[in-house]
Amino acid sequence: MPRERILSSEDQSKPTPPPPPSTVLESREEDPALRPKHMKEMIGQRAVYERIRVAVDAAMMRGEPLGHILLDGPPGLGKTTFATCIPRDLGVELQIASGAALAAPKDLLPYLTNAQEGSVLFIDEIHRLPKAVEEFMYPAMEDFRIDITLGEGVNARTVNMNLRPFTMIGATTRTGLLSAPLRDRFQIREHLEFYSEEELTTIVLRNAVILKCPIEEAAARKIAGCSRGTPRVVNNRLRWVRDYATSRADGEVTLEVADRALAMSRVDSLGLDQQDRNYLETILRVFNGGPAGVEAIAHTLNAAPDTLTDEVEPFLLREGLVVRTSRGRKLTNRGYEHLGQTPPEEPVGRSNDELPLFE
Numbered sequence: 001m002p003r004e005r006i007l008s009s010e011d012q013s014k015p016t017p018p019p020p021p022s023t024v025l026e027s028r029e030e031d032p033a034l035r036p037k038h039m040k041e042m043i044g045q046r047a048v049y050e051r052i053r054v055a056v057d058a059a060m061m062r063g064e065p066l067g068h069i070l071l072d073g074p075p076g077l078g079k080t081t082f083a084t085c086i087p088r089d090l091g092v093e094l095q096i097a098s099g100a101a102l103a104a105p106k107d108l109l110p111y112l113t114n115a116q117e118g119s120v121l122f123i124d125e126i127h128r129l130p131k132a133v134e135e136f137m138y139p140a141m142e143d144f145r146i147d148i149t150l151g152e153g154v155n156a157r158t159v160n161m162n163l164r165p166f167t168m169i170g171a172t173t174r175t176g177l178l179s180a181p182l183r184d185r186f187q188i189r190e191h192l193e194f195y196s197e198e199e200l201t202t203i204v205l206r207n208a209v210i211l212k213c214p215i216e217e218a219a220a221r222k223i224a225g226c227s228r229g230t231p232r233v234v235n236n237r238l239r240w241v242r243d244y245a246t247s248r249a250d251g252e253v254t255l256e257v258a259d260r261a262l263a264m265s266r267v268d269s270l271g272l273d274q275q276d277r278n279y280l281e282t283i284l285r286v287f288n289g290g291p292a293g294v295e296a297i298a299h300t301l302n303a304a305p306d307t308l309t310d311e312v313e314p315f316l317l318r319e320g321l322v323v324r325t326s327r328g329r330k331l332t333n334r335g336y337e338h339l340g341q342t343p344p345e346e347p348v349g350r351s352n353d354e355l356p357l358f359e
């Protein structure tokens with residue numbers, strides 16, 4: 001670990017004032033320098049990595065296209081990273097499309113016809129594909145063939161077109177929203193899980209070197225411990241702490257500097273930020289601890305329900321701060337305690353109509 005203080009000439013010439021904490025922490029802007037380029041540089045997700053590796057090696061040895069891959073899991077855990085590393089490892093081209101932008105089959109057509117043999121077509125947010133586009137994809141994925149309808153009414157006729165065999169990689173934060181026929185067309189389906197503190201510490205130490213930021217191991221561990229098990233969050237926190245070290249200390253991220261920086265950005269001991277705490281506080285104060293429907297919580301917070309289910313809730317559920325019951329979200333005893341409150345007498349989430357839901 002380099003201990004000396006290193007600042008690149010770029011850092012010195014352009015001192016950027018740190019943006020307000022909430023922007024730093026919620027920022028979805030990716031740093032291309034920090035995204036691993038090859039699968040072997042990826043940290044964690046070992047089981048997923050090994051299975052994809054087997055398929056990639058076999059495809060390369062046989063000279064055949066890799067089977068279609070579906071990746072799901074909460075935001076920031078590495079779906080896009082896998083999708084960009086796989087074609088690089090295979091040495092093939094990558095095209096990127098977003099489910100939300102493919103409104104009709106004709107929007108997908110150029111991607112399919114441009115796909116070279118063995119190349120990868122990555123569709124992000126694949127759960128947002130309209131039904132018509134999804135159905136158009138079935139024969140493309142299964143038989144590398146598409147059916148195009150030309151003309152209208154009685155003059156309409158269907159033309160079959162063969163495609164070059166390619167690999168589709170789909171990413172979604174919501175597998176539950178995918179139809180079974182689409183899901184079944186992916187030969188490999190992988191779920192990405194939250195990262196351990198150990199893995200996140202490794203990511204911090206690796207990225208601190210890339211960012212030329214001297215850091216103490218204890219500080220790296222501290223940043224990792226409050227990053228919600230998520231590499232994207234760990235990178236954002238590292239950048240914030242590094243900015244803080246540059247502008248409020250001598251540039252070195254010591255444990256003390258990390259503590260001060262994280263306290264200033266209002267990240268708490270579990271790594272929750274203001275948005276997470278607002279969510280918990282709303283259930284506590286507005287809904288008396290719950291149960292409360294996600295729509296109602298979202299309205300109260302002036303947030304989109306999807307943001308809550310996709311981005312806020314997965315980690316809070318994993319940490320056991322809330323439970324999802326058939327009647328809505330409810331604070332657990334741990335949730336009460338985290339907010340500095342005494343839990344109510346009766347045990348939470350255990351009456352018959354409030355059994356936790358497993359989805």
Ligand SMILES: Nc1ncnc2c1ncn2[C@@H]1O[C@H](COP(=O)(O)OP(=O)(O)OP(=O)(O)O)[C@@H](O)[C@H]1O
Binds near residue numbers: 030045073082203235
């Ligand atoms: N296994 C990993 N090792 C190291 N860094 C990682 C890993 N996975 C992700 N990252 C880092 O986290 C960032 C976010 O990851 P990525 O964009 O792949 O998430 P995602 O699952 O696609 O999220 P979203 O659902 O929001 O699209 C990447 O830019 C990368 O720097």
Ligand SMILES: [Mg+2]
Binds near residue numbers: 079124
């Ligand atoms: Mg992504």
